[in-house]
Amino acid sequence: MSTYEVEHNTTDPSNPAQPSRSRRPDLSTFFATLSEVSSDENRSRRGAVPPPGDISALYYSLAEGLTAMRLQGSGSYYSPDINGIREQLANQLNNPILPEADNRSTEHGDDLLQEMIQILLQRADRPPKEVEGVSEEFCDGLDRVPRSSLKPSQSCPICSNPFLDDKYPLVVRLPCHPTHLFDLECVRPWLRLRGTCPLDRTDFAEQLREKAEARKKAVEEDDEEEWDGMYG
Numbered sequence: 423m424s425t426y427e428v429e430h431n432t433t434d435p436s437n438p439a440q441p442s443r444s445r446r447p448d449l450s451t452f453f454a455t456l457s458e459v460s461s462d463e464n465r466s467r468r469g470a471v472p473p474p475g476d477i478s479a480l481y482y483s484l485a486e487g488l489t490a491m492r493l494q495g496s497g498s499y500y501s502p503d504i505n506g507i508r509e510q511l512a513n514q515l516n517n518p519i520l521p522e523a524d525n526r527s528t529e530h531g532d533d534l535l536q537e538m539i540q541i542l543l544q545r546a547d548r549p550p551k552e553v554e555g556v557s558e559e560f561c562d563g564l565d566r567v568p569r570s571s572l573k574p575s576q577s578c579p580i581c582s583n584p585f586l587d588d589k590y591p592l593v594v595r596l597p598c599h600p601t602h603l604f605d606l607e608c609v610r611p612w613l614r615l616r617g618t619c620p621l622d623r624t625d626f627a628e629q630l631r632e633k634a635e636a637r638k639k640a641v642e643e644d645d646e647e648e649w650d651g652m653y654g
Contacts, residue, residue, distance in 0.1 A: 446581050447487040447494075449611050455480055456614060460553050474549050481546035484611055485539050491581060492535045534579055538612065538620055545616075555617040556627045561610050564594040567603055579621060580608040598624035 459472035459480065569591055577584045578593075583605070585591045594609065596602040598619045612620055617627025 446583075446605070446607055447490045449484070449487050452480065452483040452487060452611055453614075455483060456553065460614075472552065474551075477549035477551075477553065478546045480553070480615060481542045481549065484615055485542035485546065487611070488535055488539050488542070488580075492532060492539070532582075534620060538580070541616070553615060554627055555612075555614040556630060558614070560626065560630065561594075561606070561613055564596065564606070567593040567595055576603065578603075578605040578608050580612075581605060596624070597626070598622055 455476065459476045567585075569586070572585045572591065572593065574584065574586055576586075579602075585593050585603070585605070588605075592606045593603050594606045596604065596609070596619050599622065602619055602621050604620075609620065612618075613626070617630075618625050
């Protein structure tokens with residue numbers, strides 16, 4: 423079992439020899455749980471309706487990871503004790519949450535992280551019946567931004583790390599706006615769970631569901647027309 427330092431990508435300040443790490447926490451536990459409860463075809467419990475507690479745990483797990491990221495960025499988090507993270511999450515509940523349906527752009531950085539954490543905690547308290555996010559296929563199909571197109575001033579809206587700090591950055595562009603660029607490692611868990619753009623709340627998952635429903639309806643109408651032609 424990995425230590426909390428490994429799980430949340432933290433460092434021990436008593437060991438000066440340790441290299442500095444990025445603000446991206448290890449979310450392996452989150453993705454392992456997601457694979458169990460996701461409605462994707464490759465989930466291990468096909469046809470099963472996930473218990474509400476499992477869905478709630480997913481939201482809370484990602485909220486913990488983002489809280490660790492936020493505290494690392496502020497330089498105030500060093501304790502390996504998970505209680506420190508959960509204390510911060512409890513404090514978040516006392517802050518007013520911004521309406522998720524408000525399609526405005528949020529400045530990236532700590533404010534965006536705080537808003538994302540609040541939304542996750544709200545959903546953890548009242549979890550949906552199934553995971554609402556997009557598929558892994560959707561994430562794999564996002565436009566990749568080549569390193570040569572990136573500028574030194576550009577950074578990920580979630581972790582705030584400059585894209586060019588990575589020797590081989592994996593930056594994606596969300597389809598809602600040409601300037602909505604993210605580290606795939608940062609935006610992927612949010613997309614898989616929520617299915618929305620963190621900046622303007624464009625709901626990609628809902629768009630995909632509507633398209634799938636329209637295709638299904640078109641097939642049914644074609645079948646009805648074929649049946650009427652044969653026996654009408």
